[in-house]
Amino acid sequence: DADVTQTPRNRITKTGKRIMLECSQTKGHDRMYWYRQDPGLGLRLIYYSFDVKDINKGEISDGYSVSRQAQAKFSLSLESAIPNQTALYFCATSDPTEAGEQFFGPGTRLTVL
Amino acid sequence: QKEVEQNSGPLSVPEGAIASLNCTYSDRGSQSFFWYRQYSGKSPELIMSIYSNGDKEDGRFTAQLNKASQYVSLLIRDSQPSDSATYLCASEVYGNNRLAFGKGNQVVVIP
Numbered sequence: 759d760a761d762v763t764q765t766p767r768n769r770i771t772k773t774g775k776r777i778m779l780e781c782s783q784t785k786g787h788d789r790m791y792w793y794r795q796d797p798g799l800g801l802r803l804i805y806y807s808f809d810v811k812d813i814n815k816g817e818i819s820d821g822y823s824v825s826r827q828a829q830a831k832f833s834l835s836l837e838s839a840i841p842n843q844t845a846l847y848f849c850a851t852s853d854p855t856e857a858g859e860q861f862f863g864p865g866t867r868l869t870v871l
Numbered sequence: 872q873k874e875v876e877q878n879s880g881p882l883s884v885p886e887g888a889i890a891s892l893n894c895t896y897s898d899r900g901s902q903s904f905f906w907y908r909q910y911s912g913k914s915p916e917l918i919m920s921i922y923s924n925g926d927k928e929d930g931r932f933t934a935q936l937n938k939a940s941q942y943v944s945l946l947i948r949d950s951q952p953s954d955s956a957t958y959l960c961a962s963e964v965y966g967n968n969r970l971a972f973g974k975g976n977q978v979v980v981i982p
Contacts, residue, residue, distance in 0.1 A: 791969070800877075800974030801915070801959065808968070816969070848914055857968050858905045858961070862914035 761785045762863035764849050770869045777836040779866050781849030789852045790832040791860065792816075792824060794845040801848070807832055808854070839870040874898055877960050877973035886982050890947040892958050894973050897941070900965030904936055904943045907959040909975065915959055919945065950980045 762783045771777055781790065792804040793816075803816030805824040813824060821843060825833045836843055846867050850860040877894045884890045896904070903922050907915040921927045921934040921943065933946040943962075947954055960973040 789968075793972075798974060801972040803969060803971075806969055814969075854968075858903050858920055858963050858970060859917050860915075860970065862916070865914055 762849060762851055762861055764847075764863040764866050766866060767864065768867045770871065771839055772871050773840055775839050775870075777839050777868065779834045779836075779847055779849075779868070781832045781834070781863055783830050783849075783851045783861075783863075785851050785853075785861060786829075787851035787853050787861070788829060789854060789857065790826070791850040791852075792822075792832065792834045793848045793850065794818070794843075795848060795865075796845050804834065804847075836868075836870075839868075841870045844868060844870045873973075874964065874971035875960055875962050875973040877976050879976050881977040881979060883979045883981055884950050886950060886952060886980055888950050890950050890954065890978050890980070892945045892947075892960070892976050892978070894943050894960030895941055896943065896960075896962045896971075898962065898965055898971075899938075899941065901962040902965065903963040904934070905961040905963075905970065906932075906934060906943075906945045907961060907972075909957045909959060911956070947978070950978075952980045952982050954978060955980045 791806040793801045807826045823835045849863040852860045906919040909915040919934040921936045931948045935944040957975040959975045961970040
């Protein structure tokens with residue numbers, strides 16, 4: 759089984775809908791991250807969490823919210839989706855002693871019409 | 872200014888040649904640097920890390936770091952078609968425990 763899983767893998771939705779993307783990990787890592795990837799823009803950090811009680815905004819948090827339900831689960835929500843949130847979303851985890859080595863989930867391709 | 876810049880366009884190299892990728896970073900406090908490889912349609916995976924000035928070799932990959940020039944590079948020797956991917960440069964943001972990624976460089980190895 760994969761160490762970092764994301765659901766759904768693909769999602770098409772309409773403008774104004776609320777969407778939740780979920781991430782689960784079995785690596786036992788405390789740190790979890792949400793990124794979005796757009797062509798020509800690379801990976802951009804949305805939110806990150808160093809433990810269940812520690813949530814931090816990344817470079818592009820506007821329009822997004824997160825929930826760390828447990829050490830193993832980190833969810834990303836789009837409260838009211840808009841077309842420019844169409845992107846590939848990745849969840850990642852890392853160990854505190856190896857912050858640079860991040861393990862990525864398979865990604866969720868989100869399309870907002 | 873972006874924290875990590877990768878400005879080269881797609882790089883095409885013949886099989887067996889050396890592929891050279893470069894990136895620059897803006898935060899002089901950054902101490903740790905990483906190269907991730909991302910195959911088309913897949914997620915990034917770490918292939919190299921470097922923390923000290925100089926070269927670090929791992930198989931066919933060599934990472935080079937020059938902190939005075941704020942410059943990181945990746946060399947892929949004896950390039951293989953399986954090396955065709957996008958390579959992402961990243962630095963650990965000083966005092967923040969997060970990574971800043973460049974936009975990536977695509978490498979195409981031509982058989």
